[in-house]
Amino acid sequence: MTEATQRKTSLSPRVCSAIDRWLTRYPADQKRSGVMQALMFAQEENGGWLTTSLMDAVADYLDMPRIAVYEIVSFYTLYNIHPVGRHVIYVCTNISCMLNGSDRILSHFKKRLEIDCNETTIDGKFTLRETECLAACTAAPMCQINKKYYENLTTEKVDAILAELE
Amino acid sequence: MSDIEIEIDGKPLKAKPNSMVMQVADEAGIYIPRFCYHKHLSVAANCRMCLVEVEKSPKPLPACATPVTPGMKVLTRSPKAMAAQKAVMEFLLINHPLDCPICDQGGECELQDLSMGYGSAESYFTEGKRAVKDQDIGPLIATDMTRCIQCTRCVRFGTEVAGQRELGAVNRGEHMKITTYIERALHSELSGNIIDLCPVGALTSKPFRFTARPWELTQYPSVAVHDCLGSNIYVHTRRGDVMRVVPRENEAINLTWISDRDRFSYEGLHHIDRLAKPWIRVDRRWQETDWSTALTFAARGLQRVIVSDPKQLGALASPNATLEELYLLQKLVRQLGSPSIDHRLRQVDFADQDDMPMMPGLTMAMKDIEQSDAILLVGSRIQQDQPIAALRVRQAALNQAHVLAVNMMDDDVCFQQTVKRIVAPHQFVNTLAAIAKALIGEQPEWAEIEVTEHDSIIATHLQNSKKAVILVGLAAFNHPEASHIRRFTQCIAKACGAKVGFLTDGCNAAGAWLAGAIPHRAAQAHPVSEVGLNANTMWHEARKAYVLFNVEPDLDCANPVAAAHALEQAEFTVAFSVFQNPLLSDYAHVILPIAAFTETSGTFINAMGDWQTIKGMASPYGEARPAWKVLRTLANLLHLEGFDHDSTEAVRQEVESISVHPLQENTGSVPVLKASYAALSRIGDIPLYAGDSLVRHAKALQATQSIIEGELAAVRMHPALAAALSLKPLDKVTVKQGRYHGIRLPVILDQRVPEQAVYIPAALAATNGLSELFGSIEIQK
Numbered sequence: 004m005t006e007a008t009q010r011k012t013s014l015s016p017r018v019c020s021a022i023d024r025w026l027t028r029y030p031a032d033q034k035r036s037g038v039m040q041a042l043m044f045a046q047e048e049n050g051g052w053l054t055t056s057l058m059d060a061v062a063d064y065l066d067m068p069r070i071a072v073y074e075i076v077s078f079y080t081l082y083n084i085h086p087v088g089r090h091v092i093y094v095c096t097n098i099s100c101m102l103n104g105s106d107r108i109l110s111h112f113k114k115r116l117e118i119d120c121n122e123t124t125i126d127g128k129f130t131l132r133e134t135e136c137l138a139a140c141t142a143a144p145m146c147q148i149n150k151k152y153y154e155n156l157t158t159e160k161v162d163a164i165l166a167e168l169e
Numbered sequence: 170m171s172d173i174e175i176e177i178d179g180k181p182l183k184a185k186p187n188s189m190v191m192q193v194a195d196e197a198g199i200y201i202p203r204f205c206y207h208k209h210l211s212v213a214a215n216c217r218m219c220l221v222e223v224e225k226s227p228k229p230l231p232a233c234a235t236p237v238t239p240g241m242k243v244l245t246r247s248p249k250a251m252a253a254q255k256a257v258m259e260f261l262l263i264n265h266p267l268d269c270p271i272c273d274q275g276g277e278c279e280l281q282d283l284s285m286g287y288g289s290a291e292s293y294f295t296e297g298k299r300a301v302k303d304q305d306i307g308p309l310i311a312t313d314m315t316r317c318i319q320c321t322r323c324v325r326f327g328t329e330v331a332g333q334r335e336l337g338a339v340n341r342g343e344h345m346k347i348t349t350y351i352e353r354a355l356h357s358e359l360s361g362n363i364i365d366l367c368p369v370g371a372l373t374s375k376p377f378r379f380t381a382r383p384w385e386l387t388q389y390p391s392v393a394v395h396d397c398l399g400s401n402i403y404v405h406t407r408r409g410d411v412m413r414v415v416p417r418e419n420e421a422i423n424l425t426w427i428s429d430r431d432r433f434s435y436e437g438l439h440h441i442d443r444l445a446k447p448w449i450r451v452d453r454r455w456q457e458t459d460w461s462t463a464l465t466f467a468a469r470g471l472q473r474v475i476v477s478d479p480k481q482l483g484a485l486a487s488p489n490a491t492l493e494e495l496y497l498l499q500k501l502v503r504q505l506g507s508p509s510i511d512h513r514l515r516q517v518d519f520a521d522q523d524d525m526p527m528m529p530g531l532t533m534a535m536k537d538i539e540q541s542d543a544i545l546l547v548g549s550r551i552q553q554d555q556p557i558a559a560l561r562v563r564q565a566a567l568n569q570a571h572v573l574a575v576n577m578m579d580d581d582v583c584f585q586q587t588v589k590r591i592v593a594p595h596q597f598v599n600t601l602a603a604i605a606k607a608l609i610g611e612q613p614e615w616a617e618i619e620v621t622e623h624d625s626i627i628a629t630h631l632q633n634s635k636k637a638v639i640l641v642g643l644a645a646f647n648h649p650e651a652s653h654i655r656r657f658t659q660c661i662a663k664a665c666g667a668k669v670g671f672l673t674d675g676c677n678a679a680g681a682w683l684a685g686a687i688p689h690r691a692a693q694a695h696p697v698s699e700v701g702l703n704a705n706t707m708w709h710e711a712r713k714a715y716v717l718f719n720v721e722p723d724l725d726c727a728n729p730v731a732a733a734h735a736l737e738q739a740e741f742t743v744a745f746s747v748f749q750n751p752l753l754s755d756y757a758h759v760i761l762p763i764a765a766f767t768e769t770s771g772t773f774i775n776a777m778g779d780w781q782t783i784k785g786m787a788s789p790y791g792e793a794r795p796a797w798k799v800l801r802t803l804a805n806l807l808h809l810e811g812f813d814h815d816s817t818e819a820v821r822q823e824v825e826s827i828s829v830h831p832l833q834e835n836t837g838s839v840p841v842l843k844a845s846y847a848a849l850s851r852i853g854d855i856p857l858y859a860g861d862s863l864v865r866h867a868k869a870l871q872a873t874q875s876i877i878e879g880e881l882a883a884v885r886m887h888p889a890l891a892a893a894l895s896l897k898p899l900d901k902v903t904v905k906q907g908r909y910h911g912i913r914l915p916v917i918l919d920q921r922v923p924e925q926a927v928y929i930p931a932a933l934a935a936t937n938g939l940s941e942l943f944g945s946i947e948i949q950k
Contacts, residue, residue: 055351068328070337073350077339 013060018044022064035067038075042082051091052083080134087130088123090168093147096133099140108144109133111158115165128168175241190232190243191219201245202254202283204261204368205320206233209424211329216261216320218283220253221245229253251287258288261318264299264343265369272316274370276383280318301346306336307354308872309361309429311378317347317371323363330426332563332583333357347371354876358556358857361432365415365425376436376869377413381405389786390417392773393431394489394676394766395864396555397530399775400427404435404767409788411435411767422535422775428556429873430857430864435767437866438790442749444762445791455754460794460802467759468806470741471505474714479506483707486512486686486718487725488675489861490796491771492780493820495677496684496692497800497812498718503691504809508701509712511688512681514720515643515674515727515855515931515942519703520652522687527694527832528679530776531670533638538670539564543634545627545667546574547658548597549642552582553857555672559583562640571630575600577644577852577943578928579921588626593926594850594943598650601657602842604628608664614841628665637667643674644854647727648943649846656840673776675861680774684824693827711735715742718796719763721862723752729937730909745796748862762793765863769795770817782821847945851906852928854942856881859932882935884948885919885928894948903949904929904939911949912938 014022022041029036038061045057053076062072076082080093094112096105113119116129123130139145142154153164172183177194184193189212194201204216214234221232224242229250232243244250262284269275301314321338324347328334335355338345349355364374386405393400393414400423405413414435416427447463448455458466475482484502486495495512502510513519526532538544538561552559559582566572566584574589577597592600603620606612607628631637639662645654662669673679685692688701702710708731715736722732736742736756744750744757747765754760763769768789772782785795797817804812814820858864858874865871875881884904886896896902896916904927905911914929914936922928931942939946 068334068337070334070350074337074339077350078341 013056014045014064015048018048019064022061034065035071038065038067038072039079041065042072042076046082051087051089052085055084080132083130086123088128090128090148091130091132093132093134093137095135095137095139095143095145095147097136099136100144103143105144107158108146108156108161111161112146115161129165173237173239173241175237175239175243177243178245184237186237188237190221190223190230190235190237190241193237194232194243194245199245201232202287203233204279204283204318205322207322207325207366209330209426210322210325210366213321213325216318217257218254218261218287220250220257222247222250222253254287255289258284259292259294262288262292263294264315265318266298266315268316272313272370273311273373273378274316274367278370279368299343304348304352305354306349306352307360307375307876308869309375309433310355310364311373311375313371313373314346314348315371316369318369319345319347320368321347322366322368323347323372326363326366327357330362330560331357331359335360336363354873356877358429358552359426359560361429362416362426374413374433376433381407381412386412387786389784391767391783391786392676392775392781393427394773395430395434395860396428396557397673397676397678397776398422398535398555398557399676399773399779399781400431400557401781402427402431404786406767406787411438411787421777421779423557424560426557426560430556430860430870433870434864434867436868436870437748437863438765438767438787440748440866440868442866443790444746444749444760444793447762447792448760450758460792463759463761464799464803464806467743467761468803470758471714471716471743472807474741475505475507478713480509480701481713482507482509482716483702483712483714484510484716484718485514485704485707485720485722485726486510486681487720487861488512488514488673488678488681489766489863490677490681490686490719491766491769491817492677492680492684492774492824493771493817494718494796494800495681495686496820496824497797497804497814498716499685499692500811501800501804501807501809502716503685503697504804504811505807508697508699509688509707510686510701511704511707512675512678512686513646513704514725515647516651516703517647517649517705517727517941518651518653519705521655522689522703525682527829528682528774528778529671529673530679530774530778531640531672533668533670534777535561537636537668538562538638538640539568541565541570541634541636541638543571543573543630543637543667545631545637545639545661546572546576547601547639547641547654548576548645548648549574549640549672550576550578550580550644550854551640551642551672552580554643554855554860558640558672571634573627573630575604575627577923577926578854579923581921587630588623590621590623590627591921591923593923594644594648594852595845595847595945596923596925597645597648598653598657598842599845600624601654601661602840604631605657605660605664605840608632608661612839614839618842631661631665631667634665634667637662637665639667639669640672641669642672644852644943646671646674647853649941650843653840653843660840671776676775677773679776679778680772683774690830692824694830694832695827696830708732708735711738713740715739717742717744717746717753717757719745719747719862721746721748721750721752721865723750723934723937724859724865724932725861727942728940730940745799746862747793748866750862761799762791763796763799764789764793768793769797771797772817772821782817848925849946849948850926851904851939851941851944851946852922852926853931853936853939854928855932856930859930865932880915880917881930881933882914883917883929884914885917885922886926887920887922887924888918889924890922890927891916891918896948896950900950905947905949906940906944909940910938911947912936 220229401417563584603624
């Protein structure tokens with residue numbers, strides 16, 4: 004009962020209006036359908052990761068139980084609950100990529116960035132993630148950096164990509 | 170649609186279309202093993218334990234999620250089904266620790282039982298098992314999440330039944346765990362049910378933990394005594410001690426659930442404040458004594474004081490006493506020559522008592538609430554006061570019924586409310602009158618009543634409904650204009666054809682009315698020659714002698730200040746009590762220790778009018794005695810007639826043998842509005858776990874209450890009111906009612922409180938210096 008009295012939304016007006024626009028796609032009484040994109044908006048504005056209070060704010064904004072938002076955030080790899088670097092690198096190590104040498108790609112990333120999986124470089128530029136299939140098997144091995152796919156990777160290509168990123 | 174014929178294990182059966190194989194098998198008494206399936210929860214089909222062979226299906230199918238089809242042939246014990254069940258069992262045990270010897274669920278564990286029945290003796294699994302960190306989810310439920318098999322029954326219970334989704338399954342795959350995510354205590358007043366639902370030892374009862382093994386326990390059917398529904402329970406005892414309480418299924422009342430209050434109140438039975446011996450006051454000093462001395466002392470004391478004027482005796486009884494106790498008490502008091510007996514301890518307005526039905530109650534089945542299409546809550550915090558009834562309201566709301574409320578607190582409830590009018594106590598009757606006016610139209614008496622938009626919407630919803638129900642709750646009963654509230658409620662009900670249900674205080678208010686524990690009617694509603702004083706007047710017009718029957722005057726009465734004054738002046742007070750109480754220690758002259766509800770036999774009549782008789786199942790604490798025996802002996806010592814019952818059944822038979830006196834129909838004239846009595850009034854609700862002495866002594870419930878409700882010893886007010894009075898949170902203020910001294914309490918801002926009222930809960934030691942539950946109040950800095 005006390006939860007209701009403490010409810011406050013800490014979403015910025017920009018995020019709120021982005022969510023409102025997104026919600027027009029769904030019936031008015033099914034706001035929670037927009038939860039994944041709403042979390043994405045909140046995450047992007049917060050430098051790529053979600054705090055508990057942001058998750059709570061999204062839950063309250065969409066009128067859904069907070070625990071349901073925690074479940075979603077913890078289920079999907081595209082949400083981060085700890086601070087991340089400017090660029091988050093998701094290296095696929097699922098079957099097609101594995102058969103095409105994703106192990107080599109991943110260890111090259113580790114060597115170049117001097118970090119292990121789920122770590123961030125000291126300069127705050129890169130976070131490295133190992134991930135399951137991202138549905139680009141035709142171009143294995145692949146990785147996703149931020150919102151972009153990089154396919155048919157080789158160690159040389161990885162060096163070029165890293166050099167390119169600010 | 171007609172029934173479908175299917176065959177399970179060669180047995181021809183009839184099944185309703187759309188039912189699942191599991192349901193049909195359960196009805197036919199064919200057991201299919203299961204973990205995640207529960208008849209009152211949605212089908213998840215995630216444990217796979219109920220795999221059965223279905224003819225023409227290449228793979229085994231989960232019985233819980235397979236709908237029946239005509240001519241279906243199901244085999245639950247075929248080699249294929251059993252192989253599947255055995256394989257599932259092996260997978261379930263992969264991550265389950267083998268810690269049965271130290272697990273509290275051991276002996277009543279579904280996993281343990283099914284492992285014996287359907288599993289393999291050996292495991293091939295040699296790898297490491299996963300471990301899950303435990304969370305503290307409050308004082309009621311212990312967690313051992315490593316043992317969880319992720320059936321999600323607890324999660325579904327919160328979502329579907331309780332309506333408060335607090336637990337969830339976070340992460341995925343092998344890392345999935347059941348958690349609240351942010352460590353916090355569960356707030357649901359039904360949370361304890363997940364202990365029963367959990368098929369393993371992941372969620373167990375914290376108060377019961379490590380105190381007994383299931384096979385040492387004896388199970389007795391009983392009835393819960395903390396609200397007017399009389400939920401069915403089992404009491405588990407070991408060598409005469411109550412060890413725990415679990416639900417007993419009753420489709421008409423509580424389904425398979427009970428509230429936490431009913432489940433954990435047993436802790437109070439072992440509280441250090443239990444009275445073990447009779448006490449008498451000799452020369453102003455308390456003396457522990459034996460029963461015969463104490464009873465003789467009580468009889469002589471009473472006789473001495475009332476010899477000149479028997480009407481100087483007043484008797485007050487708890488609405489939680491049994492029918493038999495209340496009947497014997499009123500018989501004793503009336504035979505002594507006093508008409509003053511009452512059980513309506515927290516009520517103050519009795520103007521319409523002659524119009525009340527023989528047994529105020531729901532006048533409908535719980536199912537009728539569920540099946541109604543509009544529900545109007547009148548002064549009812551139903552989720553807090555009768556959590557099990559709130560489930561029916563929730564069910565109705567889920568079935569598209571409009572839940573409408575005229576309440577004083579804007580609680581976050583487990584059901585959707587279509588319209589709510591949250592008003593201060595002094596505006597309460599006006600609001601009901603406005604709804605009545607919107608329904609009936611202008612009446613000469615109602616010219617001044619203003620109808621707001623919300624009032625008309627409520628009226629429209631009621632008018633458009635076919636099966637409307639009005640539920641009148643505790644706050645309405647305890648209100649200073651309770652009779653007006655009831656009159657307007659009846660008026661509204663008549664206009665829209667709704668049924669009116671009273672949700673009364675205590676577990677046996679209906680029984681108290683029937684037994685004659687009221688000043689204006691004898692047992693079975695027979696008229697009395699003289700109407701006695703009611704519970705409130707008995708304190709204001711102080712009596713010379715009192716009999717207090719399981720009453721804590723400072724916590725159970727509408728006006729604790731007047732009660733204390735009256736007791737101080739009384740010449741002789743006999744207290745029947747389960748617990749020690751400071752006011753009784755100060756002013757009573759005899760304290761007789763009586764047995765608690767598990768230690769005596771007796772009958773409770775719930776709000777639906779069901780007579781539920783229970784047997785004594787535990788040995789009384791210390792030298793405490795069943796109260797009906799104490800009353801009988803006391804009556805004999807007073808040389809009264811007709812007290813030779815040898816059992817509670819004999820008393821019950823005597824009550825039943827009295828013919829029912831027909832009551833006159835209520836004439837139902839148009840109620841007249843009185844002028845508003847205040848500018849600022851107090852909302853003096855009874856907190857979640859403070860309603861009766863047993864609950865107040867249950868440790869884990871008290872700890873839970875302070876987590877859920879926060880600081881109760883405070884003046885809670887709307888931020889707007891605080892701003893108007895220029896008060897900040899935690900400022901100390903003096904609150905004062907009438908001519909009495911005020912008390913000092915800190916301010917807490919609370920959006921739930923209407924702007925013209927303050928919420929200061931009653932039944933607390935910190936607030937018993939206030940004299941009216943819903944009266945006007947002054948605030949001074």
